[in-house]
Amino acid sequence: MVTEKTPLPVYDSAKRGFFPWLELREAIRYRDAIFHLTRRDIVARYKRSFLGIIWTMLNPLGMMLILTVVFSTAFNTGPTYAAYVLTGLLAWNFFSQTSNAVVSGLAWGSGLVQKVYLPRSIFGISAIGTGLVNFILALAPLLLVMLATGVPIRLSVLFAPIAMLMLACFSLGIGLFLATVGLYFPDVTEMYQILLIAWMYLTPIIYPETILPENIRLLFFWLNPMYRLVRLFRYPVYEGEMLPISEISITMLMAISVFVLGWWLFSRKANEFAYRA
Amino acid sequence: MSLLTGPSHSNSIFAPEDRIILGDVSVNYRLPRERVSSFKEFAIRKLQRRLEYIEFRALQNINIKVKHGETLGIIGFNGAGKSTLLKVISRVLHPTSGRVVIKGRVAPLLELGAAFHPELTGRENIFLNGVLLGRKNQEMEDRFEDIVEFAGLRDFIDVPVRTYSSGMLARLAFSVATEVDPDILLIDEILSVGDSSFAKKSQARIRQFQDNGVAVVLVSHTLSSLQELCNRVIWLDRGKIVEDGDPERIIQSYLRQSNISTVTLPPKDVKSSAPGLEGSDYAAKAGVWFAGTEQNALFIPRSKVITPIYEDKVDGPIKIQVKNSDLLFTSQRVLYGNSFNEIMGFPSEQLTSTYWYPWYDQMSMQSWLLISNPSDAQPVDVRVLIAGTERGSYRIEPLSTIKVQFDGISGGPVQVSSTNGQPILSSQRVVYGGSFNEIMGYPGSQLTNEYWFSWYDQMSMQNWLLLSNPESAHSADVRVLIAGAKQGDYRIEPMKTIKLQFDGIVGGPVQVISINGQSILSSQRTLHCGSFNEVIGYPGDKLTTEYWHPWYDDRIMKTNLLITNPNDTVSSEVDVFISGQKEQTHILEPLSTIKCQFSGLTNGPIRVVNNNGKAIFTSMHGYYGDGFSEVFGFPGNQLSGEHWFPKYDNVNMRTWLLLGTP
Numbered sequence: 001m002v003t004e005k006t007p008l009p010v011y012d013s014a015k016r017g018f019f020p021w022l023e024l025r026e027a028i029r030y031r032d033a034i035f036h037l038t039r040r041d042i043v044a045r046y047k048r049s050f051l052g053i054i055w056t057m058l059n060p061l062g063m064m065l066i067l068t069v070v071f072s073t074a075f076n077t078g079p080t081y082a083a084y085v086l087t088g089l090l091a092w093n094f095f096s097q098t099s100n101a102v103v104s105g106l107a108w109g110s111g112l113v114q115k116v117y118l119p120r121s122i123f124g125i126s127a128i129g130t131g132l133v134n135f136i137l138a139l140a141p142l143l144l145v146m147l148a149t150g151v152p153i154r155l156s157v158l159f160a161p162i163a164m165l166m167l168a169c170f171s172l173g174i175g176l177f178l179a180t181v182g183l184y185f186p187d188v189t190e191m192y193q194i195l196l197i198a199w200m201y202l203t204p205i206i207y208p209e210t211i212l213p214e215n216i217r218l219l220f221f222w223l224n225p226m227y228r229l230v231r232l233f234r235y236p237v238y239e240g241e242m243l244p245i246s247e248i249s250i251t252m253l254m255a256i257s258v259f260v261l262g263w264w265l266f267s268r269k270a271n272e273f274a275y276r277a
Numbered sequence: 278m279s280l281l282t283g284p285s286h287s288n289s290i291f292a293p294e295d296r297i298i299l300g301d302v303s304v305n306y307r308l309p310r311e312r313v314s315s316f317k318e319f320a321i322r323k324l325q326r327r328l329e330y331i332e333f334r335a336l337q338n339i340n341i342k343v344k345h346g347e348t349l350g351i352i353g354f355n356g357a358g359k360s361t362l363l364k365v366i367s368r369v370l371h372p373t374s375g376r377v378v379i380k381g382r383v384a385p386l387l388e389l390g391a392a393f394h395p396e397l398t399g400r401e402n403i404f405l406n407g408v409l410l411g412r413k414n415q416e417m418e419d420r421f422e423d424i425v426e427f428a429g430l431r432d433f434i435d436v437p438v439r440t441y442s443s444g445m446l447a448r449l450a451f452s453v454a455t456e457v458d459p460d461i462l463l464i465d466e467i468l469s470v471g472d473s474s475f476a477k478k479s480q481a482r483i484r485q486f487q488d489n490g491v492a493v494v495l496v497s498h499t500l501s502s503l504q505e506l507c508n509r510v511i512w513l514d515r516g517k518i519v520e521d522g523d524p525e526r527i528i529q530s531y532l533r534q535s536n537i538s539t540v541t542l543p544p545k546d547v548k549s550s551a552p553g554l555e556g557s558d559y560a561a562k563a564g565v566w567f568a569g570t571e572q573n574a575l576f577i578p579r580s581k582v583i584t585p586i587y588e589d590k591v592d593g594p595i596k597i598q599v600k601n602s603d604l605l606f607t608s609q610r611v612l613y614g615n616s617f618n619e620i621m622g623f624p625s626e627q628l629t630s631t632y633w634y635p636w637y638d639q640m641s642m643q644s645w646l647l648i649s650n651p652s653d654a655q656p657v658d659v660r661v662l663i664a665g666t667e668r669g670s671y672r673i674e675p676l677s678t679i680k681v682q683f684d685g686i687s688g689g690p691v692q693v694s695s696t697n698g699q700p701i702l703s704s705q706r707v708v709y710g711g712s713f714n715e716i717m718g719y720p721g722s723q724l725t726n727e728y729w730f731s732w733y734d735q736m737s738m739q740n741w742l743l744l745s746n747p748e749s750a751h752s753a754d755v756r757v758l759i760a761g762a763k764q765g766d767y768r769i770e771p772m773k774t775i776k777l778q779f780d781g782i783v784g785g786p787v788q789v790i791s792i793n794g795q796s797i798l799s800s801q802r803t804l805h806c807g808s809f810n811e812v813i814g815y816p817g818d819k820l821t822t823e824y825w826h827p828w829y830d831d832r833i834m835k836t837n838l839l840i841t842n843p844n845d846t847v848s849s850e851v852d853v854f855i856s857g858q859k860e861q862t863h864i865l866e867p868l869s870t871i872k873c874q875f876s877g878l879t880n881g882p883i884r885v886v887n888n889n890g891k892a893i894f895t896s897m898h899g900y901y902g903d904g905f906s907e908v909f910g911f912p913g914n915q916l917s918g919e920h921w922f923p924k925y926d927n928v929n930m931r932t933w934l935l936l937g938t939p
Binding site for chain 1 (some may be wrong): 306308359364367368369370371375376377378379380381382383385392394396397401404408409410411412413414437460732
């Protein structure tokens with residue numbers, strides 16, 4: 001005799017539906033798992049080091065210090081160079097670290113997804129979550145550097161969260177894309193490391209965009225999405241001005257498209273992970 | 278996951294008490310034959326259409342329903358598909374075809390604590406593990422106290438789990454996974470959790486679940502606990518359901534099948550056909566001699582193989598002679614512990630005075646040499662040299678076999694020879710872990726400069742190539758090619774043996790060739806799941822177009838028949854005959870090896886023949902239990918009316934002979 005208190009959840013492998021939507025719905029259902037995975041990454045990373053979470057802030061500061069010493073006279077930019085380079089670095093580091101972390105997070109998760117059912121995207125999303133927490137923590141030293149070097153902090157800085165969200169969308173899209181392709185071609189993840197180095201130098205991060213000849217700059221601007229995303233973050237924070245609405249909307253559209261494409265590809269192949277890993 | 282409110286077709290297959298339904302579920306893994314890891318390689322192969330895949334059918338058309346309150350046990354040999362089945366039920370694997378419907382919350386006790394992070398405290402890990410099992414944070418908070426209580430870890434709950442013992446970890450994981458009301462519980466071989474008192478507690482909890490109507494699926498090798506806990510058992514074998522029903526009945530028939538003799542001792546008609554069949558349709562009458570004593574005559578039906586077993590017999594040498602026809606093929610099969618081995622009979626025409634082995638190892642394994650005197654008149658004096666150093670000399674009486682062992686010696690090559698040129702027979706036996714292997718000595722008169730192996734696999738097993746230079750004066754320069762690709766050139770000093778491994782390489786065929794024309798010897802050693810196997814390479818100058826294997830068994834073990842085309846320019850067309858029937862025809866690309874499997878078949882003999890006049894060779898890979906065994910096909914042009922084995926032992930191991938006529 002069976003009495004059903006509440007209707008039981010039913011999984012039916014024959015009901016496929018629209019896979020990007022299913023994956024998204026499952027990811028939302030597992031939101032607590034995303035939270036705890038993110039928390040685990042942050043807690044575990046700093047638990048055994050003496051300075052702990054402070055390293056998140058010291059890392060970009062150290063990098064900034066080196067770059068400022070090396071390049072500030074070369075680029076002839078004066079004392080605000082430190083804040084300039086730091087805004088660029090924070091955006092870039094977020095992208096390069098999280099897009100990699102999405103790939104390795106899914107690889108780490110592969111051990112687990114062999115054992116229990118989990119929507120695989122949650123490992124990617126939690127990697128982005130970890131990156132965002134680190135990003136937010138690193139904003140504190142950025143504000144200090146801006147104060148110290150006399151860069152005015154204007155109201156436009158409130159736009160920063162939206163820029164960070166766009167960076168997150170873009171990184172997740174790229175990361176999911178790489179993870180899916182890496183499923184078939186493990187070489188890709190190694191190739192990506194090299195690509196990242198070139199990509200960084202093709203993006204105005206440590207050099208002012210004004211040193212580029214205008215035609216080259218335009219080329220970068222239209223072909224390198226990271227150029228736009230760095231600007232989206234840097235302009236309101238460092239320059240203290242809003243970008244023209246046309247540029248903002250195109251950049252956002254592009255970041256969201258990359259996310260949608262990455263998500264679509266990944267969720268289409270999500271079932272393959274258990275077969276391949 | 279949607280509630281049971283979907284279109285009516287999803288309800289229709291569902292009785293309200295059903296919890297798990299598998300309808301025609303198949304899972305195929307598609308493994309690339311060789312690993313392609315870069316775009317360039319992929320593109321090149323795609324263009325050349327050389328991207329080959331091996332389909333591995335882990336589950337084939339499985340139909341199972343598990344009801345509310347039912348406890349289903351799953352048994353089967355390793356590789357039968359038990360874990361894959363659990364993965365399909367737990368939603369980890371989406372089936373390749375078929376339909377899976379799961380109604381209710383699943384608690385998988387698959388690998389306890391897979392999600393534990395060592396740096397986090399017990400408390401943090403409870404939450405992490407819980408949410409990864411699909412619970413909500415709020416649920417975990419509500420259940421937290423009960424979990425800690427059940428695990429008995431209150432004092433350690435705020436300590437990083439890296440300080441926990443494995444028993445404490447298992448207790449914590451079990452508590453988290455079961456402290457929610459599951460509707461379905463999946464258990465993979467973890468009934469003994471932690472110490473004995475906790476084991477009792479966890480068993481009690483499982484029983485409580487059973488009483489409350491939870492559907493349980495249990496995979497275990499512990500048949501007694503399955504019989505105790507389950508009210509139904511399914512026996513899986515190579516991805517298929519063999520039997521489904523009452524635990525006691527199925528466990529009994531599973532046990533009967535595991536005792537290989539009833540399976541491989543086969544065509545029942547053989548025994549009845551033995552006496553009094555004279556004059557009817559048999560192809561040959563064979564005599565068997567144990568150390569010169571003749572046993573009852575055996576009758577071999579046409580296109581059949583007979584497999585006599587001599588109970589409680591240990592003796593040697595064994596001679597098998599056909600009486601009324603002129604040709605015969607024979608092999609000896611052995612079961613020892615969890616391993617299987619087969620050797621082919623040694624034809625009388627090839628008996629010689631010297632035999633070689635690439636290696637002898639009495640350090641990391643147990644090895645001994647068997648040396649037989651096939652003469653019924655004269656004793657023979659033999660000596661054994663290892664790496665050019667004499668290790669012993671012995672006198673062997675007529676029709677007897679001696680066993681020699683050299684303590685603490687590991688070296689090669691090994692030479693066994695009679696001092697006066699009288700013919701002898703020799704084999705090397707090895708026990709490694711629980712596995713047994715025997716190889717026939719390689720006749721010194723047939724040493725050559727080229728040897729072949731079917732396959733090299735340094736991914737799923739460990740493979741060595743042993744290359745020996747049996748010359749005492751000249752060094753040999755040897756090249757190794759796998760699937761036509763040169764792996765390297767190696768110089769072997771006189772009376773030395775080198776061991777080679779090629780990391781990450783899977784492929785075949787393997788060609789070992791001495792490029793300065795020196796005679797060499799080569800063998801392939803394999804470790805697979807702790808079991809050991811060795812085969813001596815097939816000599817390049819003895820390649821022919823027809824090969825025989827006495828028996829093929831893909832029921833009690835998994836067997837692949839490997840066929841190789843060693844020609845690097847011409848394709849080869851081969852037919853495979855089983856028990857006289859043509860079963861398959863294959864076209865083999867130049868320099869390629871194919872693996873054929875006849876799923877679930879157990880029959881013999883196997884004849885592989887090329888029909889466009891090109892030389893080929895064959896071998897059989899048998900996987901039994903954890904063990905791996907390889908034997909080369911017997912060349913059709915070397916069939917003989919008389920064959921020898923050094924020893925038959927049905928006391929310390931299970932041994933039977935196989936006899937057939939072409």
